[in-house]
Amino acid sequence: MTAAPPEPQRVALPDGRLVAVTNPQDVLVWPSLNEDSPYADGIAGLRAGDIVVDVGAHIGLTALHFTDQVPGVRVLAFEPARRTHACLADNAARLMPGVRVFAAALGAEPGTAELTFLPNHTMMATIVSDDADDERNMAAVLDNFGVDDDTREQFWREFREGAERYPVPVRTLADVLDTEGVTDVGLLKIDVERGELPVLRGLRAEQWTGIRRVVAEVHAVDGNLDAVVELLHAQGFSTKVFQEDVFAGGSVHIVSAVRPGA
Known part of the structure; x- marks a missing residue:
């Protein structure tokens, strides 16, 4: 009998x-979500009944923030990492009745991909691995928090300890919207560690008019940031790009995009 x-x-x-x-x-990110949320522009246009697509939902704190700020909003939350998805599902079932969870990554094409999962830093799980970018961003965070040398040494010793790699299913956003019968998305939120552009490329041309706002964490590597902004401009969005203080000196930026009239 299985335990x-x-x-x-x-x-x-x-x-x-x-x-x-x-x-x-x-839970250390919870205060920043509520005090100076990077998703404020996206939330501003939401109302009860709207749909949020949360790509890279982690344990669901952003989804919880959305449902707290806009009661009645509905969230489709995607998280492919097994251990993290289990927490997301638990939190949704107990705390967020308007949130549905999916154990999949989103990308430009359907299929499977290898996920890299760091047990000590599960927010960095990704299907687009780049050790140098990870280390650059973590070094920036340590600098910005003024971490002492001994703590830094321990941090780097444990950084990749127990790293796991395993295949996960990949869907396209086009398929998700078709399957769920969704034609209007109040907010598309993306936080997938360098996989942002493939998520956006997973939409069909005619589906873009149904996306009202986008807030994406985008890594400025390999021209990724410029490409995301150009794609959004081509689809009729106005954009704002900024960097949170904690990532100053790193590659992580926030792209906030609004469709005129949204």
């Missing part, structure tokens, strides 16, 4: 709600 999987570890948010986490550090 039941263990209950996920849960950590309390400041308001007392318990969220399932891959690591206790997962």
